[in-house]
Amino acid sequence: MGRVILRNIGLLLSGDLHRPILEADTVLVVNGKIAAVGWERDIDCEGAGVVVDAKGTCLLPGLIDSHVHPVAGDWTPRQNQIGWIDSYLHGGVTTMVSAGEVHTPGRPKDVVGLKAMAVFAQRAFSAFRPGNVRIHAGAPVIEHGMVEQDFKDLAAAGVTMLGEVGLGSVKDGATAHTMVGWARKYGLQSTIHTGGPSIPGSSLIDKDIVLAADADVIGHINGGHTALPDEQIVELCEKSARAFEIVHNGNERAGLLALRTAGELGKLEQVILGTDSPAGSGVQPLGILRMIAMLASLGEIPAEVAICFATGNTARIRGLEGGLIEAGRAGTFVLCDRAQHSSGKTVLESIERGDLPGIGMVMIDGMVSAGRSRNTPPAGVVPEVVTG
Numbered sequence: 001m002g003r004v005i006l007r008n009i010g011l012l013l014s015g016d017l018h019r020p021i022l023e024a025d026t027v028l029v030v031n032g033k034i035a036a037v038g039w040e041r042d043i044d045c046e047g048a049g050v051v052v053d054a055k056g057t058c059l060l061p062g063l064i065d066s067h068v069h070p071v072a073g074d075w076t077p078r079q080n081q082i083g084w085i086d087s088y089l090h091g092g093v094t095t096m097v098s099a100g101e102v103h104t105p106g107r108p109k110d111v112v113g114l115k116a117m118a119v120f121a122q123r124a125f126s127a128f129r130p131g132n133v134r135i136h137a138g139a140p141v142i143e144h145g146m147v148e149q150d151f152k153d154l155a156a157a158g159v160t161m162l163g164e165v166g167l168g169s170v171k172d173g174a175t176a177h178t179m180v181g182w183a184r185k186y187g188l189q190s191t192i193h194t195g196g197p198s199i200p201g202s203s204l205i206d207k208d209i210v211l212a213a214d215a216d217v218i219g220h221i222n223g224g225h226t227a228l229p230d231e232q233i234v235e236l237c238e239k240s241a242r243a244f245e246i247v248h249n250g251n252e253r254a255g256l257l258a259l260r261t262a263g264e265l266g267k268l269e270q271v272i273l274g275t276d277s278p279a280g281s282g283v284q285p286l287g288i289l290r291m292i293a294m295l296a297s298l299g300e301i302p303a304e305v306a307i308c309f310a311t312g313n314t315a316r317i318r319g320l321e322g323g324l325i326e327a328g329r330a331g332t333f334v335l336c337d338r339a340q341h342s343s344g345k346t347v348l349e350s351i352e353r354g355d356l357p358g359i360g361m362v363m364i365d366g367m368v369s370a371g372r373s374r375n376t377p378p379a380g381v382v383p384e385v386v387t388g
């Protein structure tokens with residue numbers, strides 16, 4: 001894989017909430033990982049096998065979708081659609097985290113069956129990366145009857161997280177708390193469904209159950225799609241130190257309330273983004289970009305901060321490799337520009353006006369995965385690969 005240089009970067013967004021814009025124009029990637037970030041004159045660019053001329057466009061970390069429901073390969077039975085993951089790549093998503101493979105037809109609900117399915121999904125998605133997108137999957141939905149040994153077994157088998165608590169038979173705070181605690185003891189992360197039922201068969205999870213369960217991620221704090229009453233969302237933001245996940249397939253007004261409340265409480269570090277798709281609302285290749293534009297424009301926060309919710313924040317909370325532009329991180333990037341004919345004069349201003357950026361290139365682990373996006377509006381300027 002060797003050395004890859006990305007030069008002539010016009011705007012470098014770090015993904016780090018505390019320093020979202022970096023003063024630099026060049027990134028050096030060696031063997032798939034970022035080796036240096038800085039000014040071109042200060043970086044040893046010798047011997048690069050691939051040189052990308054960013055042509056003054058914007059570079060940011062590959063986007064992370066914190067809440068997807070994959071099933072098998074690049075097919076979703078929920079909307080009977082093939083190729084959805086590859087389409088998300090064209091929306092800048094390079095990493096996905098499963099919140100449970102819950103749309104699997106005939107999903108097993110007995111303990112042996114649900115454990116087997118989790119191990120299967122973990123293995124299958126570790127070995128299969130459409131467009132090189134990394135899918136962290138194998139997220140079992142907890143059911144009554146599970147004992148501590150089951151969580152130990154799952155961890156030993158390579159499972160790293162639970163699917164949404166509340167989508168199975170465990171819907172009470174006390175049992176959820178016990179099982180989330182067992183999961184945490186063996187290193188498994190947890191997410192809880194928040195709000196009204198998503199589809200027939202799921203049910204209401206209110207703030208008391210969410211707070212009692214104390215899962216690592218308050219999944220779709222803005223509902224999926226039906227949101228909790230405002231005062232419950234505010235109380236969750238006030239009382240919880242866990243992640244506040246805002247999703248595309250949720251209630252947008254409730255998402256803005258969660259964002260505003262987290263901001264007032266000085267808790268923006270806890271905000272992460274997902275699509276909660278594929279789902280009843282469909283497949284959204286541009287879902288994460290749309291969340292960024294929605295929160296930046298209507299939530300009135302800087303675009304470079306909104307981007308951190310879908311990059312650095314998610315990587316930190318979920319212990320993922322990418323998400324930040326700094327040495328040692330994955331060489332995984334989105335290069336974008338203001339969309340043609342946006343009224344915003346710069347890419348950040350265009351996002352703050354609610355427009356989506358145009359993606360010109362996506363790179364994963366130092367390799368080009370996509371050129372000009374087939375799904376975003378066309379970028380004003382598109383980077384070019386120049387062999388060194």
Ligand SMILES: [Zn+2]
Nearest residue numbers: 164193198224
């Ligand atoms: Zn849910």
